[in-house]
Amino acid sequence: xxxxxxxxxxxxxxxxxxxxxxxxxxxxxxxxxxxxxxxxxxxxxxxxxxxxxxxxxxxxxxxxxxxxxxxxxxxxxxxxxxxxxxxxxxxxxxxxxxxxxxxxxxxxxxxxxxxxxxxxxxxxxxxxxxxxxxxxxxxxxxxxxxxxxxxxxxxxxxxxxxxxxxxxxxxxxxxxxxxxxxxxxxxxxxxxxxxxxxxxxxxxxxxxxxxxxxxxxxxxxxxxxxxxxxxxxxxxxxxxxxxxxxxxxxxxxxxxxxxxxxxxxxxxx
Numbered sequence: 001x002x003x004x005x006x007x008x009x010x011x012x013x014x015x016x017x018x019x020x021x022x023x024x025x026x027x028x029x030x031x032x033x034x035x036x037x038x039x040x041x042x043x044x045x046x047x048x049x050x051x052x053x054x055x056x057x058x059x060x061x062x063x064x065x066x067x068x069x070x071x072x073x074x075x076x077x078x079x080x081x082x083x084x085x086x087x088x089x090x091x092x093x094x095x096x097x098x099x100x101x102x103x104x105x106x107x108x109x110x111x112x113x114x115x116x117x118x119x120x121x122x123x124x125x126x127x128x129x130x131x132x133x134x135x136x137x138x139x140x141x142x143x144x145x146x147x148x149x150x151x152x153x154x155x156x157x158x159x160x161x162x163x164x165x166x167x168x169x170x171x172x173x174x175x176x177x178x179x180x181x182x183x184x185x186x187x188x189x190x191x192x193x194x195x196x197x198x199x200x201x202x203x204x205x206x207x208x209x210x211x212x213x214x215x216x217x218x219x220x221x222x223x224x225x226x227x228x229x230x231x232x233x234x235x236x237x238x239x240x241x242x243x244x245x246x247x248x249x250x251x252x253x254x255x256x257x258x259x260x261x262x263x264x265x266x267x268x269x
Contacts, residue, residue: 001226002057002233003261004030006197009238009248013041015049017244022052024249028261030057032235033097037087038065046091053095059195059235060092060100060135062128069124070105070117078124089131099136099194099233101169102128108148118151122164138169138194141185144177144206154180158188171197173237176216177206183221186228195233196225198255208239211251222258234259 010017013036021029031053036042063084071077092100104121128137141157143149152160154175161168168189174197175182186193200214201207211218225232236251238244243251 001231001259001261002030003028003252003255003259004032004057004059004233004235005248005252006032006034006061006235006237006239008034008061009236009241009244011241011244012036013039013045015045015052018049018052020245021249021252022056025252027056028256029252030059030233032059032061032101032237033091033095034061035063035084035088035091036065037063037084043087050094057233058095058097059233060088060095060097062100062102063088064103064106067103068106069103069121069128070107071124072120073123081124085128085131092132092135097135099138099167099169100132101140101195102137103140103142105143105149105151109143109151114151118160121151136167136194139166140169140171140197141174141180142171144174144204146177146205150178154178154185158185161189161192166192167194168192169195169197169235171237172216172221173197173199173201173206173208173214176203176214177201179203182216183224186225190229193229193232195235197235197237199237199239208237210238210243210247211236211255218255222255226258226260230260 005021007015033053066084067081068077071081105117109117143151170185170193175185198211200209200211200216203215
């Protein structure tokens, strides 16, 4: 299994700040690159730091801001999404990540719109597969009851992933905020889970807190995950730069004790 850091924890448009993790941990730490092409300085900064992501394990997290897969073809939402997706494809061809995380939706959901939103997102997922034939797309459980963006409940998400034979990324924070049975979720989808997003919260809001700041007992959960899906990747997904640096370094060291990472070195898949 691999341990990765999502780049959304870094100061915006300063990807070079990720070098402290590579210097400390070498190739024992990978990255999940979150493109932010909505920020004017992001692409230029990415160009200057391509070497940082050219070694070790690399995931892409498709852009979140500006991408809405529930927008039907020809809509404003679809056109804006494709602008960001095609830029992402450009850098995927350069950096060759092994996986990319896919959000079924990034928008409010109601009982009246739910079925149509899901149908459109699945149609756009097929197009994404054609655009990124060399990438494994990982479908993530997204949205919370608190923000009104939850498209699927636990049973619906599990059934959809099974029926569609999706490769899955389980976001522990989202599952916790929706009061899902995380252990059952993992057991039910263990043969399809390729990765996890790790962050904590109060059980209601999607706070993206540090691992030991919230209601998820990671000390109990991590050994279960390692035993149940030992090959799945662990992505620390903090969204606030206040956690960059010493807090994240501390949490990486802490999480490694529950993994095989101290005794393992690996190359890009």
